[in-house]
Amino acid sequence: MKSYGELRELARAWRVLGETPGARAALVTILRTSGSTFRRVGAAMLVRADGSVVNPLAGGCPQREIVERSLMVMSEGRIAYVAYNAEQGLDLLMEAGCGGELEVAIEPIHGELPAFLGDLDAMLASNDAFRIVTSFPAPDARSPATRSLMRVEGGDGEGVTRDKAMSEPWEGGFRLFETFDAPVSLIVAGASHEARELAYLASRMGWRGVVVDTSVERLEHMNLDAPGWHAVEVRPERLAHTLRVHASTAVVSMTHNLELDIAYLRAGQACSAFYLGTLGSQQRARTIAHAVPSPTLHVPAGLDIGSNTSREIALSVVAEIMAARHARDGRALSRSGGPIH
Incomplete structure (x- = not known):
């Protein structure tokens, strides 16, 4: 295929x-x-x-x-x-x-x-x-x-x-x-270096997407250069009115602001996004999980591959989104015991 x-x-x-x-x-x-x-x-x-x-x-x-x-x-x-x-x-x-x-x-x-x-x-x-x-x-x-x-x-x-x-x-x-199937459409909330790395890697996968933020200045300073991607200033409550969010959309929020992360994730949940993810500690994860009760929520986002740098974190998150898209659990192929395609 x-x-x-x-x-x-x-x-x-x-x-x-x-x-x-x-x-x-x-x-x-x-x-x-x-x-x-x-x-x-x-x-x-x-x-x-x-x-x-x-x-x-x-x-x-x-x-x-x-x-x-x-x-x-x-x-x-x-x-x-x-x-x-x-x-x-x-x-x-x-x-x-x-x-x-x-x-x-x-x-x-x-x-x-x-x-x-x-x-x-x-x-x-x-x-x-x-x-x-x-x-x-x-x-x-x-x-x-x-x-x-x-x-x-x-x-x-x-x-x-x-x-x-x-x-x-x-x-x-x-x-x-x-x-x-409809291609993955990825919305990344929060203009940051991490968001830029995530957008670039996702574009290499053939995914189209957008980085959103509440600040035009932050979006311009990020200097997004991922092919097929663009940056948009939009608050969480306007997300569904500004962008097309549907069941082939993944939403990853990395604003480093707890309230904003929760708000963007709730906006994605309301539009039936198939994946919701955000970064953070286990304590922060419990707070977000309580505020956004959803089976599609992944917090902390990403697979456990020992990620440390922004690029490694992006790899971890993209891999988890892909696993969710194909209804896989992300385990090592050597331990799967079944067909890999």
């Missing part, structure tokens, strides 16, 4: 190719997996003519061999399906430390930009859940894969879609269905 960040990177690289005369590339998409593989159905990698890649599939797949196959597909100009299983390519999977099996589609990319990219940009800029349907042609066809995109109604509700991908045989090729 592709993440929002990967979708944006792929779209950006595809657009650059379309604006470069004579440029060629191939898009590699995982269609089927079985057993232990590093990535799952829907994960994709773009391979350029010079062998460089965007969004490497990494770890559990024979990437070097796939890149070589992709160069062949660019020359031949038609889609190829390659399986790595017990009958073929198993040694490559074992070298990669992967005991599973997978099948990929490798499609040539060249020529004019598809209209799909414009639709994707518009959807990524929204807060809506959406579905991408990709129809891959039969291996002997020279026709390109086609993609369509549609909104998923009610997809910003908790657990309405849950990110997922599946493929099925279709007219000699495959049809891939990818459903993306």
Whole structure:
């Protein structure tokens, strides 16, 4: 499954190719997996003519061999399906430390930009859940894969879609269905160095968001430079009137003011934010928990990874938000005893 960040990177690289005369590339998409593989159905990698890649599939797949196959597909100009299983390519999977099996589609990319990219940009800029349907042609066809995109109604509700991908045989090729839940929207209250680090790391995850504060001066002094983020002066009681807060929103308050933290968290609670978090000692945590009784409240916010610096705290908080988003408890994978995807 592709993440929002990967979708944006792929779209950006595809657009650059379309604006470069004579440029060629191939898009590699995982269609089927079985057993232990590093990535799952829907994960994709773009391979350029010079062998460089965007969004490497990494770890559990024979990437070097796939890149070589992709160069062949660019020359031949038609889609190829390659399986790595017990009958073929198993040694490559074992070298990669992967005991599973997978099948990929490798499609040539060249020529004019598809209209799909414009639709994707518009959807990524929204807060809506959406579905991408990709129809891959039969291996002997020279026709390109086609993609369509549609909104998923009610997809910003908790657990309405849950990110997922599946493929099925279709007219000699495959049809891939990818459903993306509404993206995480993060509101960080309190203009501070900690908030700036949190915003920057969240933006790297592909999350959009906003830093709010009751002071324009503090917001300007913070010098927020996280891509896709902005700063807004808004008091807690005006939060829902100024910003779109919904069930895909996480609210983290770090104003270092007890009353303000409680007020911002209550505003998020009233709007059904899926995650509420704030920093502080255990004593402060008890006071806040009493004032904001909610199962989505995390105080002190973050996973216990020994965080000390502002950047480490941001990592801890982002990890906990991600765990909450996927209904995981954040335990070590070595102790999970179950599937990791």
